[in-house]
Amino acid sequence: MSQPLLETRGLCLSFGGVVAADQIDFSLHPGERLAVIGQNGAGKTTFINICTGFVKPQRGQVFLDGINITQKEPRQIVRLGLGRSFQLPQLFLAHSVRQCLEIAAAARSGHLSWFTPLSDAVDRHEIDDTLSLVGLKDRANTTASYLPEGQRKLLDVAMTLMLRPKLMIMDEPTSGVASDDKMTLMDTVMLALRERQVTSWFVEHDIDIVNRYATRVAAWIAGRVAADGTPAEVLSNPIIQREVLGT
């Protein structure tokens, strides 16, 4: 099999008496669409935080494309190709949708102009493409703070897409979105990721969404990967059904 895109070896982290990561050995390969499931407090977000450099593990290592990123800062990891979207979208609320993407595009180039206007410093077509890709073209000039939650999520993803990541980690991409809109939102996001050939990993509670969009599911229980496999395998596992799905 090809070299894993992301790999962790023996990750351990506890907060006081609470074990958030317990000897996690995990790997993700290019092209996979991973869904992470688990109850609140199982360590899903902690695992994301370790992989994105936000929290340092007490033991163990993280590799991205073979590079040890365990001790790197979030922004260094981002530059190596690991993008992240947030459960609560992290946007520049005072800027327009287009400006948010422009800042992201300028950030990718690594050079922030001092005198060239932002909109001239970036590739206009690329911004337009990404806006169309996530269906925000007609909201381009709307101030981000006026967007409804679903579109905020899309903008959050779009800003990360501007960085041309190899891997996109999404923490609960459908939380806070009306249930009728969840599938439409996921359709858009997953299509965009496929188009840009980005490997993805999302945390999700809705089993229908997991079934529909994931090629692989990992279930977290008390800081451990309790089951890992195809959606059919994991979701039919009796332990997972009892401990995670509560059925």
Place this chain on the structure above:
Amino acid sequence: MIRGMAWLGFALCLGMGLLFPWSKTPLIMGLCYGMASLGVCILVRGGQVSFGHALYAAIAAYAVAFLARAHPETDGLVLILVGMAASGLVGAVVGLFVVRYRGIFFGMLNLALSMVVFAMLGKFYNLTGGTDGLRINRPTMLGFVTERDVFETILLCLSVVFAASLVYAVQRYFKSASGEAMAGIKSNETRLEYLGLSAKYILWQAYVVSALMVGLSGAVFGLVQGLVTPDIGSWFRSGEYVFITILGGSGHALGVFLGAAVFEAVKLFASAYMTGVWQMLLGLTLILVILLAPEGIVGMLRQKISNSNEGQS
């Protein structure tokens, strides 16, 4: 529209100074207040308010005084540049430390540092002349030995050129990638980091630039007064810069100069007709602005302009 107003305003400054020689000193001082407040304004764009930026005016003014006394033959323009460089250097070092803090901590740390320097300027009598300050003899200006009047005229012209260039450059900066990223510090620092940018580095750059601007203003201020005293670095002066920034608005680089113009006008008016209560008058002005135009004078103007544009179309 606002650009046109800027040209008109600066031309008016120049014209008024040439027509009414008595107005040169207040005009130069007003422009100095504007330039210093523009430095503060840059940081306000990133959501950070410094209550100690007069420190950089003091550093520059004292650097000018020391150099002018040690080498009286130094040209005025060189003195200004050296003053700016000194402020920029101190800003670069202090910046490394203060950009780690945000909000009230950022504001108070700047205030604390400025108070330390203010106290030192007052106490080290042998070096700084204590509260009496240091006299600066009139230097040559652009190579000319001049009378007071011509000296002031040259300083006024220089100040107008500096101010106009700064408004142009800073407005360009506000609209550039760096400037928009700076605004991103105000709205979402986490996102900046996850775009691979260092918020601290962006803020540090802006901090150094702001120190340079306040330094420029301090150097010119010292030269036009012919005297520097610790007052130039007092917390009261720092507060005035913040006052002018809020009064003028941070939406456009011209805002602080409108703020400074109103500030100077109110002060001049009050000192002539309402001596003793001029602070009250300034306070009332600020209250009115905050209530009626929270985006400052420039915000109010922009609103008016966009309204009238909509009315036409």
